[in-house]
Amino acid sequence: MTPKRMPAESATRTAIIGAGSWGTTFGKILADGGAQVTMWARRPELAQEISEAKRNSKYLPGINLPRSIAATPDIERALEGAQQVYLSVPSQTLRENLRTFRPLLAEGEFPIISLMKGVERASGLRMSQVIEQELGCDPQRIAVASGPNLALEIAREQPTAAVIASRSQETADAVARTARNRYFRSFVNTDVIGTEFGGVLKNLIAVAIGIVDGVGYGENTKASIITRGLVEMTDFAVANGARPETLQGLAGLGDLIATCQSPLSRNNTAGRLLGQGYGFQDVVKQMNQTAEGLASVAPILQLAHEADVYMPIVEQVKMVLDGRMDPRDIAPHLTTDDDTPQEERTNHEQADGGGALRRAFQRALDQLRNGGRSAGGH
Numbered sequence: 533m534t535p536k537r538m539p540a541e542s543a544t545r546t547a548i549i550g551a552g553s554w555g556t557t558f559g560k561i562l563a564d565g566g567a568q569v570t571m572w573a574r575r576p577e578l579a580q581e582i583s584e585a586k587r588n589s590k591y592l593p594g595i596n597l598p599r600s601i602a603a604t605p606d607i608e609r610a611l612e613g614a615q616q617v618y619l620s621v622p623s624q625t626l627r628e629n630l631r632t633f634r635p636l637l638a639e640g641e642f643p644i645i646s647l648m649k650g651v652e653r654a655s656g657l658r659m660s661q662v663i664e665q666e667l668g669c670d671p672q673r674i675a676v677a678s679g680p681n682l683a684l685e686i687a688r689e690q691p692t693a694a695v696i697a698s699r700s701q702e703t704a705d706a707v708a709r710t711a712r713n714r715y716f717r718s719f720v721n722t723d724v725i726g727t728e729f730g731g732v733l734k735n736l737i738a739v740a741i742g743i744v745d746g747v748g749y750g751e752n753t754k755a756s757i758i759t760r761g762l763v764e765m766t767d768f769a770v771a772n773g774a775r776p777e778t779l780q781g782l783a784g785l786g787d788l789i790a791t792c793q794s795p796l797s798r799n800n801t802a803g804r805l806l807g808q809g810y811g812f813q814d815v816v817k818q819m820n821q822t823a824e825g826l827a828s829v830a831p832i833l834q835l836a837h838e839a840d841v842y843m844p845i846v847e848q849v850k851m852v853l854d855g856r857m858d859p860r861d862i863a864p865h866l867t868t869d870d871d872t873p874q875e876e877r878t879n880h881e882q883a884d885g886g887g888a889l890r891r892a893f894q895r896a897l898d899q900l901r902n903g904g905r906s907a908g909g910h
């Protein structure tokens with residue numbers, strides 16, 4: 533086995549804001565690739581556990597972290613001399629965190645990389661957009677990382693791949709050179725929108741998979757939802773400016789498979805609890821880690837309505853979350869309950885020529901069925 537690399541004098545200095553399961557795992561990825569890593573943790577006791585015991589027992593039980601990782605609750609110390617800064621807090625707190633840290637992040641030329649997979653509930657904005665708004669920085673400095681990256685598997689050094697996307701090829705390359713090691717391979721692209729939306733949307737499909745799993749449905753139902761879910765994801769992302777091929781890649785299909793299949797996924801777990809009959813509030817109480825999908829459903833449906841994209845699976849997830857649909861009813865409505873046979877459309881380019889009209893008709897039909905309420909729009 534190749535020996536683990538220790539940081540050299542010339543090692544890239546990196547900082548990670550957020551010491552939950554993904555932030556800490558990413559710290560390990562960077563350190564095992566030879567970078568110097570300082571993590572910022574909100575709670576001093578967690579910072580101390582990471583720095584001294586080289587453990588994060590709440591989020592990564594049983595994992596030994598590299599000896600070189602340091603952590604601190606002092607943001608100035610965490611960011612001192614950083615050449616790359618990674619952000620891994622819940623999507624709903626990012627704006628508030630950036631406001632606090634703005635003076636330390638806005639200036640400088642170092643890349644800022646979002647590791648997050650949610651949209652802001654109130655605005656529907658992607659995390660890179662929130663970063664750009666709050667820091668007012670050059671978008672070329674911003675990158676996002678996404679892919680089939682279940683934290684605990686990677687912390688156990690099981691091989692995986694990810695995509696680093698930035699509008700600047702140079703930024704994406706620099707980050708990918710640092711965020712890689714013998715068990716983690718980073719590819720690059722310049723499709724920030726597709727890469728980010730892939731990570732957000734697969735969470736919603738994973739909630740749907742969890743729901744039908746909780747109900748007790750089997751593999752046919754799940755495969756149908758995954759396959760149709762990918763079409764929904766692609767339609768939505770492309771309508772919002774993504775490249776379709778990004779959704780066929782690691783940040784789309786790759787992450788969809790991993791998240792829908794794994795009991796490690798928090799979104800999948802949240803869905804399973806819903807399928808077992810727990811109400812939304814009970815599920816939120818039972819989750820002690822971030823399940824981004826729960827907060828992203830409403831803003832994504834709002835954006836879908838604005839872009840005239842039909843998302844029947846995501847709409848049904850919303851109806852289950854709101855208590856307006858029995859989880860057992862989710863499967864028969866997979867794509868439509870319109871009686872007219874439809875083409876199995878797998879390519880978003882086939883969506884033109886009547887597709888928008890059909891979707892508008894379908895939406896009107898759904899609204900009628902839901903007593904005039906739309907599933908999105910709030």
Ligand SMILES: NC(=O)C1=CN([C@@H]2O[C@H](COP(=O)(O)OP(=O)(O)OC[C@H]3O[C@@H](n4cnc5c(N)ncnc54)[C@H](O)[C@@H]3O)[C@@H](O)[C@H]2O)C=CC1
Nearest residue numbers: 551552553554555620621625648649681682683821822824
């Ligand atoms: N865990 C995973 O396998 C992966 C997670 N992600 C994404 O990474 C992001 C972070 O998720 P995780 O680390 O998994 O979540 P987590 O729930 O494990 O950790 C979240 C961290 O944020 C901190 N936090 C909570 N509220 C905060 C606030 N107001 N200000 C600052 N920090 C706060 C928590 O104390 C915790 O350290 C999410 O967007 C998630 O979708 C992406 C890929 C893999």
Ligand SMILES: O=C(CO)COP(=O)(O)O
Nearest residue numbers: 679680681682797798799
């Ligand atoms: O994004 C992930 C895997 O790529 C993690 O998924 P969950 O947030 O559902 O655990």
